[in-house]
Amino acid sequence: MILHDNNYVIHAKNVRKQYGHGASSIDALLGVDLSVEYGQVVSILGPNGAGKTTLIEIIEGLRKSDSGSISILGQDIADLKAVKHLRERIGISPQHSVLPPLLTIEELLTQQATFYDKPQNIDYLITRLGLDDKRHFRIGNLSGGQQQRVTVALALIGDPDLIFLDEPTSQLDPQAKRAVWELLDEQRKHKCISILMTTHQMEEAQQCSDRVVILDGGRVLADDKPSGLIAKYTPSSVLEFVTNMDADLHFLPGETQKVNHIDNTQKVRLITDDPNDYILKLVEMSKKDFFLIRDLRVQNQSLEDVFIQITGREMRS
Ligand SMILES: Nc1ncnc2c1ncn2[C@@H]1O[C@H](COP(=O)(O)OP(=O)(O)OP(=O)(O)O)[C@@H](O)[C@H]1O
Numbered sequence: 001m002i003l004h005d006n007n008y009v010i011h012a013k014n015v016r017k018q019y020g021h022g023a024s025s026i027d028a029l030l031g032v033d034l035s036v037e038y039g040q041v042v043s044i045l046g047p048n049g050a051g052k053t054t055l056i057e058i059i060e061g062l063r064k065s066d067s068g069s070i071s072i073l074g075q076d077i078a079d080l081k082a083v084k085h086l087r088e089r090i091g092i093s094p095q096h097s098v099l100p101p102l103l104t105i106e107e108l109l110t111q112q113a114t115f116y117d118k119p120q121n122i123d124y125l126i127t128r129l130g131l132d133d134k135r136h137f138r139i140g141n142l143s144g145g146q147q148q149r150v151t152v153a154l155a156l157i158g159d160p161d162l163i164f165l166d167e168p169t170s171q172l173d174p175q176a177k178r179a180v181w182e183l184l185d186e187q188r189k190h191k192c193i194s195i196l197m198t199t200h201q202m203e204e205a206q207q208c209s210d211r212v213v214i215l216d217g218g219r220v221l222a223d224d225k226p227s228g229l230i231a232k233y234t235p236s237s238v239l240e241f242v243t244n245m246d247a248d249l250h251f252l253p254g255e256t257q258k259v260n261h262i263d264n265t266q267k268v269r270l271i272t273d274d275p276n277d278y279i280l281k282l283v284e285m286s287k288k289d290f291f292l293i294r295d296l297r298v299q300n301q302s303l304e305d306v307f308i309q310i311t312g313r314e315m316r317s
Pocket of ligand 1: 048200
């Protein structure tokens with residue numbers, strides 16, 4: 001089946017993949033649908049073994065699916081002739097890549113740039129990825145995190161329209177992660193690039209994506225904007241404050257948690273759909289009697305909570 005859906009830069013339908021045969025076979029993908037609109041960043045979020053790399057590499061054309069149909073940039077990937085000319089428009093940062101250990105960063109990027117008509121500026125990529133002081137280092141002498149940033153540079157060097165990133169920041173410290181995401185954001189602002197990435201970092205998926213696809217056991221369990229997932233699966237907020245031990249808290253529901261502190265105060269924690277109602281009441285109470293309120297805060301639930309809600313377990317388990 002040929003898909004030419006102009007709204008989607010990626011359109012995958014009913015993708016299936018089994019590894020091996022018989023009793024020891026593994027169903028890695030059990031009929032996955034996934035679409036990415038032009039200009040979107042979509043994250044595939046899931047625990048180890050969920051099928052993320054299998055899915056992204058099938059879409060990239062690096063692995064073969066057993067069945068299903070996939071189009072990228074409007075071309076059916078089964079049509080090898082048609083997709084050949086798309087190579088220049090696609091950038092790939094694989095999870096495991098073998099880089100030439102004897103070349104320096106500058107030599108590798110300069111060499112790769114010659115494969116493209118309009119490559120990006122090498123100095124710009126090196127600087128924005130925080131690799132200035134390593135540009136003349138051989139790749140084999142770089143740390144895992146530095147090599148990972150080189151892989152991101154290689155994905156961007158051809159100035160692609162569509163980028164695939166398989167766990168692009170898994171080995172990076174917070175500062176390097178920020179550098180990668182600021183660079184990708186900058187690229188998005190100036191060009192209409194689309195990104196499909198895999199991650200098992202909730203925070204990254206929540207902050208960086210227009211949409212999150214939660215994959216587990218080879219199935220898509222949820223697919224929505226991060227805020228949409230949180231609103232759908234965890235509508236409640238957490239209200240927390242510290243108050244004196246003898247504060248009159250009769251207006252709070254029975255399931256409110258209270259933890260005593262040694263300084264004669266208690267931390268109160270309440271899950272509620274209407275934190276504002278309780279905040280107004282607390283303000284009112286604090287005016288009447290001796291009623292301390294300190295460290296009052298309302299926290300929205302996170303994608304971590306969504307994952308637990310959907311799968312019944314934490315990501316790391
Ligand atoms: N080449 C392969 N041969 C056999 N089984 C494989 C192969 N590649 C992956 N699998 C199996 O398929 C399932 C999905 O693996 P995949 O690597 O796609 O998951 P993942 O979500 O990317 O995991 P991780 O977060 O650990 O990278 C796993 O059970 C894995 O063991």
